[in-house]
Amino acid sequence: MPRPNTSALRPMDVLKSAIERNVLVDVKGNRGYSGILEGYDIYMNLVIRNAGETIGGESKGVYERLLVRGDNVIFVSPSRGDEK
Amino acid sequence: MPRPNTSALRPMDVLKSAIERNVLVDVKGNRGYSGILEGYDIYMNLVIRNAGETIGGESKGVYERLLVRGDNVIFVSPSRGDEK
Amino acid sequence: MPRPNTSALRPMDVLKSAIERNVLVDVKGNRGYSGILEGYDIYMNLVIRNAGETIGGESKGVYERLLVRGDNVIFVSPSRGDEK
Amino acid sequence: MPRPNTSALRPMDVLKSAIERNVLVDVKGNRGYSGILEGYDIYMNLVIRNAGETIGGESKGVYERLLVRGDNVIFVSPSRGDEK
Amino acid sequence: MPRPNTSALRPMDVLKSAIERNVLVDVKGNRGYSGILEGYDIYMNLVIRNAGETIGGESKGVYERLLVRGDNVIFVSPSRGDEK
Amino acid sequence: MPRPNTSALRPMDVLKSAIERNVLVDVKGNRGYSGILEGYDIYMNLVIRNAGETIGGESKGVYERLLVRGDNVIFVSPSRGDEK
Amino acid sequence: MPRPNTSALRPMDVLKSAIERNVLVDVKGNRGYSGILEGYDIYMNLVIRNAGETIGGESKGVYERLLVRGDNVIFVSPSRGDEK
Numbered sequence: 001m002p003r004p005n006t007s008a009l010r011p012m013d014v015l016k017s018a019i020e021r022n023v024l025v026d027v028k029g030n031r032g033y034s035g036i037l038e039g040y041d042i043y044m045n046l047v048i049r050n051a052g053e054t055i056g057g058e059s060k061g062v063y064e065r066l067l068v069r070g071d072n073v074i075f076v077s078p079s080r081g082d083e084k
Numbered sequence: 085m086p087r088p089n090t091s092a093l094r095p096m097d098v099l100k101s102a103i104e105r106n107v108l109v110d111v112k113g114n115r116g117y118s119g120i121l122e123g124y125d126i127y128m129n130l131v132i133r134n135a136g137e138t139i140g141g142e143s144k145g146v147y148e149r150l151l152v153r154g155d156n157v158i159f160v161s162p163s164r165g166d167e168k
Numbered sequence: 169m170p171r172p173n174t175s176a177l178r179p180m181d182v183l184k185s186a187i188e189r190n191v192l193v194d195v196k197g198n199r200g201y202s203g204i205l206e207g208y209d210i211y212m213n214l215v216i217r218n219a220g221e222t223i224g225g226e227s228k229g230v231y232e233r234l235l236v237r238g239d240n241v242i243f244v245s246p247s248r249g250d251e252k
Numbered sequence: 253m254p255r256p257n258t259s260a261l262r263p264m265d266v267l268k269s270a271i272e273r274n275v276l277v278d279v280k281g282n283r284g285y286s287g288i289l290e291g292y293d294i295y296m297n298l299v300i301r302n303a304g305e306t307i308g309g310e311s312k313g314v315y316e317r318l319l320v321r322g323d324n325v326i327f328v329s330p331s332r333g334d335e336k
Numbered sequence: 337m338p339r340p341n342t343s344a345l346r347p348m349d350v351l352k353s354a355i356e357r358n359v360l361v362d363v364k365g366n367r368g369y370s371g372i373l374e375g376y377d378i379y380m381n382l383v384i385r386n387a388g389e390t391i392g393g394e395s396k397g398v399y400e401r402l403l404v405r406g407d408n409v410i411f412v413s414p415s416r417g418d419e420k
Numbered sequence: 421m422p423r424p425n426t427s428a429l430r431p432m433d434v435l436k437s438a439i440e441r442n443v444l445v446d447v448k449g450n451r452g453y454s455g456i457l458e459g460y461d462i463y464m465n466l467v468i469r470n471a472g473e474t475i476g477g478e479s480k481g482v483y484e485r486l487l488v489r490g491d492n493v494i495f496v497s498p499s500r501g502d503e504k
Numbered sequence: 505m506p507r508p509n510t511s512a513l514r515p516m517d518v519l520k521s522a523i524e525r526n527v528l529v530d531v532k533g534n535r536g537y538s539g540i541l542e543g544y545d546i547y548m549n550l551v552i553r554n555a556g557e558t559i560g561g562e563s564k565g566v567y568e569r570l571l572v573r574g575d576n577v578i579f580v581s582p583s584r585g586d587e588k
Contacts, residue, residue, distance in 0.1 A: 008103045009123030009131045014151045019512045024147075027578070028113075029532075039513030044129075044153055045548075047513045063528075067518045067580045069548055074111070076151045092187045093207030093215045098235045108231075112197075128213075128237055158195070160235045176271045177291030177299045182319045192315075196281075212297075212321055242279070244319045260355045261375030261383045266403045276399075280365075296381075296405055326363070328403045344439045345459030345467045350487045360483075364449075380465075380489055410447070412487045428523045429543030429551045434571045444567075448533075464549075464573055494531070496571045 015040040015076065022079035023048070027072045030056045034079070035066070044070030099124040099160065106163035107132070111156045114140045118163070119150070128154030183208040183244065190247035191216070195240045198224045202247070203234070212238030267292040267328065274331035275300070279324045282308045286331070287318070296322030351376040351412065358415035359384070363408045366392045370415070371402070380406030435460040435496065442499035443468070447492045450476045454499070455486070464490030519544040519580065526583035527552070531576045534560045538583070539570070548574030 018037045025033045025046060035051035051066040052059065099121070107121045109130060119135035135150040136143065186205045193201045193214060203219035219234040220227065267289070275289045277298060287303035303318040304311065351373070359373045361382060371387035387402040388395065435457070443457045445466060455471035471486040472479065519541070527541045529550060539555035555570040556563065 008100070011123055011125050011129035011131055011151050014123070014131050014149065016512070029578070031578075039515055039518070041515050045515035047515055047518050063579075063581045065518065065582055067515050069574070069577045069579065070153070071155070071575070072578050073153045074113070074115075074156050075147075075153065077147045078149055092184070095207055095209050095213035095215055095235050098207070098215050098233065154237070155239070157237045158197070158199075158240050159231075159237065161231045162233055176268070179291055179293050179297035179299055179319050182291070182299050182317065238321070239323070241321045242281070242283075242324050243315075243321065245315045246317055260352070263375055263377050263381035263383055263403050266375070266383050266401065322405070323407070325405045326365070326367075326408050327399075327405065329399045330401055344436070347459055347461050347465035347467055347487050350459070350467050350485065406489070407491070409489045410449070410451075410492050411483075411489065413483045414485055428520070431543055431545050431549035431551055431571050434543070434551050434569065490573070491575070493573045494533070494535075494576050495567075495573065497567045498569055 012040075012042065014078070015044075015046075018076070018078045024077045024079055025068060026074040026077075027068065028074060029072075032057075033066060033068065035062075037076075038065070041070075044073050044076075046070070046073065046076070096124075096126065098162070099128075099130075102160070102162045108161045108163055109152060110158040110161075111152065112158060113156075116141075117150060117152065119147075121160075122149070125154075128157050128160075130154070130157065130160070180208075180210065182246070183212075183214075186244070186246045192245045192247055193236060194242040194245075195236065196242060197240075200225075201234060201236065203231075205244075206233070209238075212241050212244075214238065214241065214244070264292075264294065266330070267296075267298075270328070270330045276329045276331055277320060278326040278329075279320065280326060281324075284309075285318060285320065287314075289328075290317070293322075296325050296328075298322065298325065298328070348376075348378065350414070351380075351382075354412070354414045360413045360415055361404060362410040362413075363404065364410060365408075368393075369402060369404065371398075373412075374401070377406075380409050380412075382406070382409065382412070432460075432462065434498070435464075435466075438496070438498045444497045444499055445488060446494040446497075447488065448494060449492075452477075453486060453488065455482075457496075458485070461490075464493050464496075466490070466493065466496070516544075516546065518582070519548075519550075522580070522582045528581045528583055529572060530578040530581075531572065532578060533576075536561075537570060537572065539566075541580075542569070545574075548577050548580075550574070550577065550580070 021037060023037045032054040033048055033051045035048040038049050039047035046068045048066045051063045053061055102121045104120060109117045116138040117132055117135045119132040122133050123131035130152045132150045135147045137145055188204060191205045200222040201216055201219045203216040206217050207215035214236045216234045219231045221229055270289045272288060277285045284306040285300055285303045287300040290301045291299035298320045300318045303315045305313055354373045357373060361369045368390040369384055369387045371384040374385050375383035382404045384402045387399045389397055438457045441457060445453045447453060452474040453468055453471045455468040458469050459467035466488045468486045471483045473481055522541045525541060529537045531537060536558040537552055537555045539552040542553050543551035550572045552570045555567045557565055
């Protein structure tokens with residue numbers, strides 16, 4: 001069973017290339033955070049700067065810096081028009 | 085207890101052969117994402133390009149790129165008519 | 169405490185002997201999938217071909233191929249009349 | 253802190269001595285399965301033969317063979333009158 | 337940072353000293369089991385003999401022997417008047 | 421990236437210094453236990469002596485000794501006026 | 505695939521630099537705790553001093569010291585105007 005070299009993107013590389021760029025993070029419990037990705041680790045713990053919070057789609061304010069625990073994350077999306 | 089060589093497909097190989105092809109991803113919380121699979125890892129974290137989102141069966145828009153955390157995934161299906 | 173050699177069936181062997189046979193897979197969230205088992209791994213990730221989906225007992229259509237993430241699985245049953 | 257040799261029963265030994273005997277398995281989501289225990293592993297994945305299913309206490313039919321994923325199990329009870 | 341020798345009781349020692357004694361086991365889903373602790377392991381899987389079951393505080397009968405999967409356990413209490 | 425020596429308190433040291441002191445333990449499912457901490461381990465399994473139980477804020481009685489499984493714990497607070 | 509040296513912030517470093525500073529901790533079950541971060545570990549278990557508790561946004565009192573089990577944490581935010 002040969003394993004040809006694919007050009008697949010590793011999920012962690014998506015986070016790596018999103019550093020210092022806008023991301024939208026969807027979180028369990030109907031929450032969303034958008035801001036600048038400052039850091040991450042293999043558990044998908046995320047550090048977000050100027051993180052705007054929405055709960056149930058409603059804007060709830062902005063946090064200067066947020067450390068989101070990875071197990072709450074549903075998805076991370078690098079914002080449109082801000083892709084490397 | 086001899087272990088005959090079966091032709092079983094390994095789950096990760098299904099993801100591998102779906103790279104750069106359309107997939108439908110069913111996610112906890114009544115969500116679905118369909119788009120091009122760009123990458124994955126052993127935790128079933130998935131990278132999807134041009135990911136159309138549905139919540140409760142309703143279309144919610146498209147993300148240029150999405151990193152879905154694996155523990156939210158219920159199933160991944162390579163779309164019909166797009167199988168290798 | 170002697171450990172006599174039992175003839176116990178290993179759970180993974182049940183999956184192994186179900187390869188290329190019909191299985192019924194019961195999944196959290198009131199879902200069921202029936203189709204041909206194409207593959208599995210130790211996490212009980214399953215690959216199913218021609219997978220008919222039921223939600224709440226209602227038929228929802230057929231997927232050509234489905235990779236079900238193991239942590240959603242409640243049980244796997246090799247279909248009757250299709251046992252090795 | 254001396255550790256006297258106790259005669260404690262190891263949980264896995266209870267499963268071992270229940271092989272080929274009747275068990276009642278209580279499962280999350282208000283389900284129960286009773287049948288002959290054919291196999292198990294350290295994750296408490298269970299193989300049950302002639303497994304009668306109840307949901308909410310109501311009988312739902314019999315499966316020839318069932319592989320129950322261990323993380324759904326609440327308890328396993330070797331049936332009365334069938335103890336080694 | 338010196339670590340003085342405390343006389344702290346290790347949780348597993350509580351189970352060890354409860355062997356062949358009455359325990360009350362509180363389980364997720366509003367269940368309780370009381371009976372003689374016959375065995376345990378590091379996952380807090382428990383073997384209970386003559387296990388009286390209560391659901392929602394209501395008595396539901398007695399099991400000759402019960403193997404409770406550890407991840408369902410909320411607490412174990414050696415019954416009063418039965419402490420070593 | 422130098423790592424200056426901080427005076428940070430390790431979470432396990434908080435438990436260590438609470439041994440034989442009053443603690444309040446908040447537990448999932450709207451429960452609370454207060455009593456003397458007798459022991460703990462790295463999973464945050466806790467042994468509590470003279471453990472008063474509250475459910476939904478209502479007092480439910482006292483257990484001579486309680487082993488709480490760590491994954492149910494929300495927080496542990498050494499009681500006021502009882503700090504080392 | 506070269507891995508350029510990024511200036512990404514590691515999540516644990518955010519906790520490290522928040523030691524002895526005000527943090528807001530959002531916890532599952534609609535709870536929040538704000539106080540001085542005294543310690544943490546890699547599981548994101550947190551020690552908080554003078555921890556004001558809110559449940560459902562309502563103030564519930566202050567704990568002298570709180571050890572929050574990491575798996576309950578949604579996010580940690582170093583409070584505004586208190587950043588290093």
